[in-house]
Amino acid sequence: MLAGVFPPLVGGIQTQVLLLGRKLVERGVEVHVVTRHFTGLRREEELDGVRVHRVGSADVPRGVRAASYLLGAVHALRSLRRSIDLVHAHQLFAPAALGMLERALGRKPLLLNPHNHAEVCWLQQRGLWGRSLLAAARFTADGFVSICRPVREELERAGVAPDRIHDIANGVDTVRFRPASEDERRELRRALGMPAGPLAVYAGRLSRVKGVDVLLDAWAAVREGHLCIVGDGEDRDALQAQAAGLRRVRFHGAVADVAPLVRAADVCVLPSRAEGLPVALLEGMSAGLAVVATAVGGTPDAIDDGVNGLLVPAGDPDALADALRRALGPDGARLGERARARVLRSYSIDAVADRVLELYQLLLRPERERDLRKANDSRANVAKAPPSALAQ
Numbered sequence: 001m002l003a004g005v006f007p008p009l010v011g012g013i014q015t016q017v018l019l020l021g022r023k024l025v026e027r028g029v030e031v032h033v034v035t036r037h038f039t040g041l042r043r044e045e046e047l048d049g050v051r052v053h054r055v056g057s058a059d060v061p062r063g064v065r066a067a068s069y070l071l072g073a074v075h076a077l078r079s080l081r082r083s084i085d086l087v088h089a090h091q092l093f094a095p096a097a098l099g100m101l102e103r104a105l106g107r108k109p110l111l112l113n114p115h116n117h118a119e120v121c122w123l124q125q126r127g128l129w130g131r132s133l134l135a136a137a138r139f140t141a142d143g144f145v146s147i148c149r150p151v152r153e154e155l156e157r158a159g160v161a162p163d164r165i166h167d168i169a170n171g172v173d174t175v176r177f178r179p180a181s182e183d184e185r186r187e188l189r190r191a192l193g194m195p196a197g198p199l200a201v202y203a204g205r206l207s208r209v210k211g212v213d214v215l216l217d218a219w220a221a222v223r224e225g226h227l228c229i230v231g232d233g234e235d236r237d238a239l240q241a242q243a244a245g246l247r248r249v250r251f252h253g254a255v256a257d258v259a260p261l262v263r264a265a266d267v268c269v270l271p272s273r274a275e276g277l278p279v280a281l282l283e284g285m286s287a288g289l290a291v292v293a294t295a296v297g298g299t300p301d302a303i304d305d306g307v308n309g310l311l312v313p314a315g316d317p318d319a320l321a322d323a324l325r326r327a328l329g330p331d332g333a334r335l336g337e338r339a340r341a342r343v344l345r346s347y348s349i350d351a352v353a354d355r356v357l358e359l360y361q362l363l364l365r366p367e368r369e370r371d372l373r374k375a376n377d378s379r380a381n382v383a384k385a386p387p388s389a390l391a392q
Contacts, residue, residue, distance in 0.1 A: 002073060002089040006035035006052065010231070010254050011205060012279035013115050016170050017090050018047060023353035025049035029360075030083065034076045036069045053080075084108055086360055090115060092137065109363040112137055113145035114155075115170075116276035116297070134158050142363050145356075148277040148298020166359050169298070171352030172282035174344060179288030179336070180263040188264035194250075198225035198328040200292075201265035203258050203280045204272075206233030211271035211294065211314065216242050218271070218320035219249060225328045227269075228252055230261055262287045266336075267327045272296055273314045282347050285309070285339035290332035292323045302347070308338035 003017045021031045025048065037043060037054035045052050055072025056065065077084070085108065092114040138158070144165045146152035152165050180188060189196065204210050212229065216239065219227050225248065229239075232254040243249045255261065258280075262268065268284025268291045275281075275297030284291050285302065291309035293299045303309035310327055312319040327335065 001031065001033045002087060002091070003033055003035050004069065004091050006033055006054075007047065008041070008256060009038065010256070012170075012276075013090060015279050016115070018050060019171065019173060019349050020353060020356060021050035022048045023349055024357065027353065027357055029357065032080055032083070034073050034080075036065075037072070081106055081108070085364055086111065088113060088356075088360075109142040110140060111143050111145060111359070111363060112141045113147075114151055114276075115147060116151070116274070143359065145359075148301050150297050151276060168352060168355050168359065169301070169347055170277045170279055170282060171349030172279065172286045172343060172347055174286050174348050176259045177262060177283045177286035179340060185264055188260050192260060192264060194228065194261075194264055195226050195248075198267070199228060199265045200225060200267040200269050200324060200328065201228045201230060201261055201284075201289075202269050202271070203230040203262060203283070204270070204278070206231050206236045206239055208235060209273050211273050212239050213242060214273075214315055214317050214320060215269060215271040216246065216249070217317035218324060220246055221318070221321040222324050222328070224325075225266075226250065228261065228265065230255060230258060258283070259287075262289065265289055266332055267292060267324065269320075269324065269327075270294065270299070271314075271320055272299075275299060277301065282343060286343040286347070288336040288340040290327035290335040291339055292320065292327050294320075302342065303339075307335075308342050309335055 001017060001021065003013060005011060005014050007014050007018050017033060021033060024031050030051075031049070032051045032053060034053045034055060037056050037058060039058045041054055043054050053076045055076050056069035057072075058065070060068055077087070087108055088111045090113050092112055138160055141164075144155055144160055146155060146165050146167050147170050152162075152167065155165055156162055186196075188194075189199075202212060202215060204212075206212055206229075210233075212235070215227075215229075227249045229250065230252045236251070240251055243251070252261065262283055265284075265287075266289060268280070268287075268289040270278055270281055270284075270291070270293040272278065272294050273296065275294075277298035278293075281291060281293055281299060281302060285308070291303060293303060293309060293311060294314040295305075295311040296314050300311060303311055305311040310323040312323050326332075
């Protein structure tokens with residue numbers, strides 16, 4: 001797998017790649033992850049059976065880091081090519097320099113898996129350069145994964161044939177993110193130093209695209225309950241300044257394991273301006289929380305408004321406040337129960353891993369058939385050769 005970001009860095013892509021990697025290892029797959037190196041992290045390690053190779057340099061100017069990562073990835077793939085059957089790239093930009101990867105791999109099946117339709121849009125908007133990279137991706141990739149409807153639509157708009165796109169959503173560990181009993185919730189809150197009473201949690205990056213500023217504007221109109229904001233990012237200082245006049249708001253910072261915080265809450269809120277299919281959304285649903293989210297990206301694929309969650313327009317603090325008041329009230333438990341049922345039916349990581357493995361086998365089948373034909377041809381040629389040729 002190629003992934004520009006990976007644990008211990010915190011984020012949706014990071015969580016999804018490691019979770020999928022673990023499940024594939026359980027199914028007998030040898031999984032290597034080639035990712036970007038950051039200061040203080042080990043270059044080589046193994047996490048739950050997933051072999052991690054961190055490449056490139058963090059100690060170079062920002063504009064050089066992408067090239068440093070790509071060159072390091074090519075070198076790592078060359079060294080691993082005898083162990084590799086297939087490459088699964090979890091972002092579209094870096095793998096778009098596919099000519100170099102082709103040379104490194106000696107032609108292995110390549111699966112491209114953008115985690116947000118904005119990745120495709122971004123390349124389309126880069127003029128001839130971006131369109132050339134997309135053309136290279138269409139020509140070289142053996143398949144594409146769409147995690148939600150907007151990703152499929154953007155890939156098709158970029159010229160990818162519909163039958164080359166495989167719809168496989170993100171998945172969630174439904175055991176780690178399971179509903180907490182009332183006793184468990186009280187104990188979790190006590191251990192985490194969190195207040196009693198209705199509790200809403202936001203877990204994600206603190207950046208403009210995530211809409212936390214809109215959430216704080218909305219929270220000013222919510223008169224009951226507490227809000228816990230989990231995560232870090234470039235807008236942290238500005239958001240803390242914005243929240244200075246608000247009561248019942250706590251910034252928890254980034255955490256390695258968000259599950260206890262999610263399971264301790266009653267409501268999961270995602271006020272994003274843009275998304276793919278948020279892992280935080282699936283985690284909140286899996287934990288049986290009432291979910292309030294903006295109707296962007298793949299979120300409407302998972303949430304039926306008023307049935308298993310509440311959807312609001314992006315950038316609308318009044319609508320967000322109304323939905324939060326409803327979710328924190330008597331309707332919350334019913335919404336959470338239905339959210340959990342939806343995840344068990346459609347977004348379990350075990351079911352996702354099975355589908356990914358089936359796709360790997362499908363992509364590998366033509367290569368194995370070619371190898372079998374070559375072997376059969378070789379045996380046939382030997383059988384046809386005269387005895388003198390065999391002796392030589």
